[in-house]
Amino acid sequence: MSTTPQAAPRRATITDVAREAGTGKTSISRYLNGEMSVLSPELRARIEAAIARLDYQPNQMARGLKRGRNRLIGMLLADLTNPYTVEVLQGVEAACHALGLMPLICHAANEVEMERRYLQLLTTYRVEGVIVNALGVREETLRPVGGGGIPAVLVDRSVDGLVTDMVGLDNRAAAELGTRHLLDNGFDEIWFVVQPFEQVSSRQLREAAFREAMSAQGEQRGKSAARGHTLVLNLADADEVARSLAELDRAIDAAAQASDAAAATGNAARIALFAANAPVALCLALHLKARYGADWQARVALLSIDDPDWAELTGVTTIRQPTYEIGYRAVEFLHERIEGVQTIARDCLLPGELIVRASTLR
Amino acid sequence: MSTTPQAAPRRATITDVAREAGTGKTSISRYLNGEMSVLSPELRARIEAAIARLDYQPNQMARGLKRGRNRLIGMLLADLTNPYTVEVLQGVEAACHALGLMPLICHAANEVEMERRYLQLLTTYRVEGVIVNALGVREETLRPVGGGGIPAVLVDRSVDGLVTDMVGLDNRAAAELGTRHLLDNGFDEIWFVVQPFEQVSSRQLREAAFREAMSAQGEQRGKSAARGHTLVLNLADADEVARSLAELDRAIDAAAQASDAAAATGNAARIALFAANAPVALCLALHLKARYGADWQARVALLSIDDPDWAELTGVTTIRQPTYEIGYRAVEFLHERIEGVQTIARDCLLPGELIVRASTLR
DNA sequence: CTGTTAGCGCCTTCAA
DNA sequence: TTGAAGGCGCTAACAG
Numbered sequence: 001m002s003t004t005p006q007a008a009p010r011r012a013t014i015t016d017v018a019r020e021a022g023t024g025k026t027s028i029s030r031y032l033n034g035e036m037s038v039l040s041p042e043l044r045a046r047i048e049a050a051i052a053r054l055d056y057q058p059n060q061m062a063r064g065l066k067r068g069r070n071r072l073i074g075m076l077l078a079d080l081t082n083p084y085t086v087e088v089l090q091g092v093e094a095a096c097h098a099l100g101l102m103p104l105i106c107h108a109a110n111e112v113e114m115e116r117r118y119l120q121l122l123t124t125y126r127v128e129g130v131i132v133n134a135l136g137v138r139e140e141t142l143r144p145v146g147g148g149g150i151p152a153v154l155v156d157r158s159v160d161g162l163v164t165d166m167v168g169l170d171n172r173a174a175a176e177l178g179t180r181h182l183l184d185n186g187f188d189e190i191w192f193v194v195q196p197f198e199q200v201s202s203r204q205l206r207e208a209a210f211r212e213a214m215s216a217q218g219e220q221r222g223k224s225a226a227r228g229h230t231l232v233l234n235l236a237d238a239d240e241v242a243r244s245l246a247e248l249d250r251a252i253d254a255a256a257q258a259s260d261a262a263a264a265t266g267n268a269a270r271i272a273l274f275a276a277n278a279p280v281a282l283c284l285a286l287h288l289k290a291r292y293g294a295d296w297q298a299r300v301a302l303l304s305i306d307d308p309d310w311a312e313l314t315g316v317t318t319i320r321q322p323t324y325e326i327g328y329r330a331v332e333f334l335h336e337r338i339e340g341v342q343t344i345a346r347d348c349l350l351p352g353e354l355i356v357r358a359s360t361l362r
Numbered sequence: 363m364s365t366t367p368q369a370a371p372r373r374a375t376i377t378d379v380a381r382e383a384g385t386g387k388t389s390i391s392r393y394l395n396g397e398m399s400v401l402s403p404e405l406r407a408r409i410e411a412a413i414a415r416l417d418y419q420p421n422q423m424a425r426g427l428k429r430g431r432n433r434l435i436g437m438l439l440a441d442l443t444n445p446y447t448v449e450v451l452q453g454v455e456a457a458c459h460a461l462g463l464m465p466l467i468c469h470a471a472n473e474v475e476m477e478r479r480y481l482q483l484l485t486t487y488r489v490e491g492v493i494v495n496a497l498g499v500r501e502e503t504l505r506p507v508g509g510g511g512i513p514a515v516l517v518d519r520s521v522d523g524l525v526t527d528m529v530g531l532d533n534r535a536a537a538e539l540g541t542r543h544l545l546d547n548g549f550d551e552i553w554f555v556v557q558p559f560e561q562v563s564s565r566q567l568r569e570a571a572f573r574e575a576m577s578a579q580g581e582q583r584g585k586s587a588a589r590g591h592t593l594v595l596n597l598a599d600a601d602e603v604a605r606s607l608a609e610l611d612r613a614i615d616a617a618a619q620a621s622d623a624a625a626a627t628g629n630a631a632r633i634a635l636f637a638a639n640a641p642v643a644l645c646l647a648l649h650l651k652a653r654y655g656a657d658w659q660a661r662v663a664l665l666s667i668d669d670p671d672w673a674e675l676t677g678v679t680t681i682r683q684p685t686y687e688i689g690y691r692a693v694e695f696l697h698e699r700i701e702g703v704q705t706i707a708r709d710c711l712l713p714g715e716l717i718v719r720a721s722t723l724r
Numbered sequence: 725c726t727g728t729t730a731g732c733g734c735c736t737t738c739a740a
Numbered sequence: 741t742t743g744a745a746g747g748c749g750c751t752a753a754c755a756g
Contacts, residue, residue, distance in 0.1 A: 023727080024726070024727045025751090026726070026751085027727080030726090033751085039726090043725085043726080057486050058749085059488055061426050061488055061750095063751075064750095065423050065427055065732050066731085080451065080455070081452075086442060089442065090442050093467075093469040102487065104466060107455040109452075126423055285675055294677065310670075310671065312648060313672055385742080387735090388735085388736085389743075391736085405741080420733085420734075423734095425733080427732090427748050428734050428748050
């Protein structure tokens with residue numbers, strides 16, 4: 001049955017409790033702050049009873065105003081659409097809970113302007129610190145943070161000119177690990193596919209490490225060196241995506257022809273795609289499936305940084321990031337800063353884990 | 363180069379601005395609240411300048427304390443692991459932004475105790491309302507909310523005894539839509555697979571609607587009626603999952619045998635799985651893939667409520683929920699309540715959309 | 725051990 | 741048009 005939800009009656013305040021318990025506000029405050037040693041058992045009992053009777057709950061805002069700290073931290077997210085973000089968020093949540101912090105979540109939805117506005121808003125709520133999964137771009141936007149402003153820790157990527165703690169994947173090692181895996185499995189042609197990376201440090205590092213690993217391959221391999229390419233996939237622009245995918249298609253077709261030709265000599269060319277993160281991998285997989293059918297993996301191998309749930313289902317090899325831990329550590333770092341720790345800015349690089357699946361094995 | 367991030371200097375207060383502008387706090391306050399008509403252009407200019415010089419930002423907490431409203435709302439999430447939750451969250455985020463609200467996100471991670479604690483915590487921050495994607499369970503936990511407490515709106519599921527607005531999928535229609543689709547495509551045996559549903563209204567409704575649709579099938583079909591089964595999959599307990607899946611396996615094998623036998627008569631039995639939500643569907647898909655290999659869809663059809671990103675990739679038919687809108691509407695409802703709207707508790711049931719893919723077609 | 729007092733940063737009468 | 745004073749709910753000296 002539906003009845004009318006009613007407006008909440010005014011909540012009890014510390015004054016109410018004091019009156020109810022027949023004492024002063026100070027004693028109530030002491031009780032709330034656990035200073036039991038300075039409260040007679042008798043008074044204490046009265047207070048307890050009064051609190052229970054009034055269902056009293058101290059007002060965090062008022063406490064915060066007085067103490068100058070409200071246990072609020074901001075969490076600025078670039079893109080909730082990315083499973084990476086959600087996983088990090090879980091770590092953040094857990095750590096906050098453990099440390100008695102309360103996260104204010106803001107989703108910039110890939111818009112720089114939003115990022116700026118939210119940062120300002122957070123500042124207005126006097127959060128004690130912020131964890132920022134920045135859009136990248138320039139320091140400009142993040143002015144209120146780090147350095148002279150609120151303590152901050154960056155997640156996944158660093159921002160030029162911003163001196164703060166940062167925690168994320170060891171991108172160099174991860175990209176190298178993936179490239180090596182592909183090389184070791186005899187692929188002749190490897191395409192590293194990544195979103196525009198001028199602005200985003202983690203993408204830059206991954207791409208650079210990929211190229212280096214390709215250059216360094218020579219020694220290990222008996223046969224001729226595998227070719228490496230970098231393809232930029234701008235997921236924000238459907239036309240650009242289409243163009244990039246077309247380029248990829250041509251390469252795949254060419255490899256297939258070469259492969260057919262070489263098949264006679266038992267030396268078929270093999271092509272692999274190395275996706276810089278899950279959104280890219282998903283885009284690639286969807287395209288390949290549309291183009292080559294359910295059996296697309298027989299034609300192209302796919303390896304991805306990030307380990308979305310569909311990877312296991314489709315047998316795609318991945319490099320899993322310790323996302324939960326990244327979020328957790330970020331909060332720990334921030335907490336230390338809030339407590340006044342004064343070390344130099346720290347970088348915490350966590351290793352990725354290669355999860356080999358059918359896709360990259362033959 | 364790493365230097366030491368420094369502690370933030372104290373932020374300017376309204377008093378600082380007043381002094382800097384050579385006026386009283388009252389005028390500053392008026393300026394902040396847009397009461398421009400009562401400020402001489404001259405004073406106004408001075409204030410503007412002072413604010414800029416001091417980089418002043420009003421303290422929301424203090425304003426909140428005074429006004430009795432802080433524009434904060436709580437968002438209680440049962441399970442961030444479920445893509446549904448994240449999608450709803452995006453709608454919530456967007457609506458909050460549009461309405462000038464700030465969401466405090468809390469993740470109960472499927473633990474009732476957490477749900478209780480967070481609700482209490484939110485109350486302590488004096489949020490003006492809460493949006494609850496409840497774990498289900500009983501009203502007990504949600505006491506501080508609805509009725510006499512903070513305005514609340516429920517998402518996805520309602521809770522017995524709690525009188526509040528609620529917004530979610532039209533479960534009955536969705537389950538019926540799915541069942542009909544399966545029936546229309548000639549499946550002889552349909553298993554509805556769902557997590558324990560005694561406590562969760564949405565699951566209950568889906569299951570009930572499935573059974574009803576199965577009962578009501580007779581008239582439409584020329585051939586003998588398809589059989590319907592309900593299988594409970596308790597994802598929280600690995601052993602139970604194993605048992606349930608084993609039961610399913612037996613059914614699938616039996617159907618296969620019958621199918622072989624009937625093949626001669628050109629009348630093979632066909633079996634379909636109807637997953638009540640994405641987590642269930644994922645569990646099923648992973649299991650089937652492990653058991654029957656990449657080609658598992660040739661043996662069993664899968665239909666799922668929820669449309670995770672891997673559905674398109676694997677060709678699984680789904681019923682997509684308008685998740686973003688659900689989140690958005692929830693905030694709108696809540697906002698109305700906060701503004702004092704006093705109607706009876708409303709239910710907003712949004713329709714799901716059937717997305718037919720290869721899985722359920724032959 | 726306990727209560728009184730003075731603010732935290734802001735808004736809101738009420739006078740000027 | 742402007743400002744002074746009081747108070748939101750709480751904490752932190754400072755007395756008693």
